[in-house]
Amino acid sequence: xxxxxxGHETRCVYHGRDVVKTACDFAADAVLLDIGMxxxxxxxxxxxxxMLYGSAKPVLIAVTARGASADKxxxxxxxxxxxxxKPYDPHELLGLLADLAAHAV
Numbered sequence: 001x002x003x004x005x006x007g008h009e010t011r012c013v014y015h016g017r018d019v020v021k022t023a024c025d026f027a028a029d030a031v032l033l034d035i036g037m038x039x040x041x042x043x044x045x046x047x048x049x050x051m052l053y054g055s056a057k058p059v060l061i062a063v064t065a066r067g068a069s070a071d072k073x074x075x076x077x078x079x080x081x082x083x084x085x086k087p088y089d090p091h092e093l094l095g096l097l098a099d100l101a102a103h104a105v
Contacts, residue, residue: 002090019037032061046075059081061084062080062082064086
């Protein structure tokens, strides 16, 4: 709802195994991932995006309760571009998305 209220078009997926297909079908510019999704982890999803898209993949953003330094290192290694640990400041996330949109034009 936060993103929709700011004018972003969104899709919500509840199982990790469905994220890549949904994002591809939707042609997502950015994907918000929870690391601890049921079925497949956010790390696995990020690796799948990396294999499919290489550097042209959608921007991957972790929004997760896993905020330790090791979690951030693992996220980066898996191909996640940005990492927000819960609780996070929604204005920071919206600012990042605004910056990404501005640079995509």
